[in-house]
Amino acid sequence: MNGVTASDGPAASPDGTGAPRRRGRPPAAESAGTRDRILDAAREEFSARGFEKTSVRGIAKAAGVDSALVHHYFGTKERVFEAAVEVAFGPALAERDALLEGPLDEVGERMTRVIIGLWENPVTRTPLLAIVRSAVNNDTAAAVFRRLVASQLLRRIAGQLDRPDAELRAELAAAQLVGIAMIRYVIRVEPLASADPEDLVRRVAPVVQGHLTGP
Amino acid sequence: MNGVTASDGPAASPDGTGAPRRRGRPPAAESAGTRDRILDAAREEFSARGFEKTSVRGIAKAAGVDSALVHHYFGTKERVFEAAVEVAFGPALAERDALLEGPLDEVGERMTRVIIGLWENPVTRTPLLAIVRSAVNNDTAAAVFRRLVASQLLRRIAGQLDRPDAELRAELAAAQLVGIAMIRYVIRVEPLASADPEDLVRRVAPVVQGHLTGP
Numbered sequence: 001m002n003g004v005t006a007s008d009g010p011a012a013s014p015d016g017t018g019a020p021r022r023r024g025r026p027p028a029a030e031s032a033g034t035r036d037r038i039l040d041a042a043r044e045e046f047s048a049r050g051f052e053k054t055s056v057r058g059i060a061k062a063a064g065v066d067s068a069l070v071h072h073y074f075g076t077k078e079r080v081f082e083a084a085v086e087v088a089f090g091p092a093l094a095e096r097d098a099l100l101e102g103p104l105d106e107v108g109e110r111m112t113r114v115i116i117g118l119w120e121n122p123v124t125r126t127p128l129l130a131i132v133r134s135a136v137n138n139d140t141a142a143a144v145f146r147r148l149v150a151s152q153l154l155r156r157i158a159g160q161l162d163r164p165d166a167e168l169r170a171e172l173a174a175a176q177l178v179g180i181a182m183i184r185y186v187i188r189v190e191p192l193a194s195a196d197p198e199d200l201v202r203r204v205a206p207v208v209q210g211h212l213t214g215p
Numbered sequence: 216m217n218g219v220t221a222s223d224g225p226a227a228s229p230d231g232t233g234a235p236r237r238r239g240r241p242p243a244a245e246s247a248g249t250r251d252r253i254l255d256a257a258r259e260e261f262s263a264r265g266f267e268k269t270s271v272r273g274i275a276k277a278a279g280v281d282s283a284l285v286h287h288y289f290g291t292k293e294r295v296f297e298a299a300v301e302v303a304f305g306p307a308l309a310e311r312d313a314l315l316e317g318p319l320d321e322v323g324e325r326m327t328r329v330i331i332g333l334w335e336n337p338v339t340r341t342p343l344l345a346i347v348r349s350a351v352n353n354d355t356a357a358a359v360f361r362r363l364v365a366s367q368l369l370r371r372i373a374g375q376l377d378r379p380d381a382e383l384r385a386e387l388a389a390a391q392l393v394g395i396a397m398i399r400y401v402i403r404v405e406p407l408a409s410a411d412p413e414d415l416v417r418r419v420a421p422v423v424q425g426h427l428t429g430p
Contacts, residue, residue, distance in 0.1 A: 050352060135402055136351045137265060142402050150404045171398055171407040172418060179394025183386055187350055187357050189365045192386040203387060207422055 035073050038063045039087060042080045043127045051081055051134030051141040082144050085131050100160050108173070108209025111157065112201050115177040119185050120197055132186060161212060173211035176204060250288050253278045254302060257295045258342045266296055266349030266356040297359050300346050315375050323388070323424025326372065327416050330392045334400050335412055347401060376427060388426035391419060 041063035045054045056077050060067040074080040099110045118124045134141035154174055158166035180200065184192045256278035260269045271292050275282040289295040314325045333339045349356035369389055373381035395415065399407045 133351050136348050136397075145402055146404050154404075168406050168410060168418075171404060172395070175394030175398050175407070176391045176422070177394065178397050179390030179392065180387070182351075182393050182397065183390050187360055189361055189369075189386060191383050192390070195383060203383075203426075207391070207425065210422065211418075 034063075034065060034069065038065060038070055038073060038080075039083060043084045043087070043130060046081060046084055046134060047126045047130035050130070051077075051138045054081075056080065078140055078144065081134065081141060082148070084127055085144055085148050087127060100156065104160065104213060105209070107157070107160070108207075108212055109201065109205035111173065111212075112177065112205040112208050115181070116197055116200060116204075119181050125185065128181070129186065132181070157212070169211050173208045176207055176211065180204065249278075249280060249284065253280060253285055253288060253295075254298060258299045258302070258345060261296060261299055261349060262341045262345035265345070266292075266353045269296075271295065293355055293359065296349065296356060297363065299342055300359055300363050302342060315371065319375065319428060320424070322372070322375070323422075323427055324416065324420035326388065326427075327392065327420040327423050330396070331412055331415060331419075334396050340400065343396070344401065347396070372427070384426050388423045391422055391426065395419065 038059060042054075042059045045059050045062055049058075054077070056070050057067050059080060060070045063070070070080065074083055099107065099114060102110055119128060131141070131145060135145040136142075150171075154170040155167060157173075158170040161169060163169065180192070183189045184195070253274060257269075257274045260274050260277055264273075269292070271285050272282050274295060275285045278285070285295065289298055314322065314329060317325055334343060346356070346360060350360040351357075365386075369385040370382060372388075373385040376384060378384065395407070398404045399410070399415075
């Protein structure tokens, strides 16, 4: 199983076509390209500055469009951030069903590969760094993180476990992977920062599996 | 074993007396009180604003002293931050030897109790939040974190394990605890955010032990 896929997951566009969600629709050919350009600029801005210091005006400037167009496609800054998070987790959300459909005694390895794959891929690592930096520093961004990641990903995994403490199990499993992401990719402590990804999967997958289905 | 102790660890003062490290020493009676007041203000400022947005001037103002006095006691902003981190990890560093002296097959539980104890205690949680927020957003703060926590705490634990991959083991064990801190205390995802601390220790200590001494 390959944990790394393209970065434009299905959640990037609310109706799957890249079409705007408001009136005043621009020419169709321009629409998808402009929206994607704004979203790329937003990911860069959120990543470089974090949620608080990023402005809709700054995103618009980086994308080479008018601020009104950012509002047109996304509404508020919180909604732009949410769209950027959805793109970052698109591959994980897209693989969620595959992740859940395989044998339950291998779900730990599949979850570990998906998360480490997202962080190893520079395309998805940038928005993930933005999410982590923002969620750590800002309550609005933390709420977006809770809503998308906790609800959409962890609760779905928990739903497959069929145990009364399933949600806590899923969160402790996620905690192992979040902590590795923090130490390896954010704080960059050696030797973990330079460890071979396959070595990490081999060491960590059984721990994640143990949290999810162990005694 | 009680993982929670007083917050003024031995590392708070470079020579253990609270005396300044520069010339122009103030009256001895005022010295320790002023230094502690600056350090308390620094912890509040770093916690509320993070490393980047905190200024020596702001710390001085919050402590009710002149900026020159902050420079007198600590030098640069980075050195004030380092002192605040040392205070935050004082209890862990103070317990480090006890942590290492006990039986090796219980080191996972001791490490888990110390770290969860630091986060459960509001006195130590505030500076820990400051450290995490700052280290995630600022390379200078991340370097302080690497130097103090990774070198002083994790490498000492690794030194007791007598295995070639000891440092990586210590970091994977720390990653489990860092991830729990992120999800429970920083992002506050339920049910982990409200889980009973003893239940957490029971679930997590064997995982930490497995990383450190498992096959």
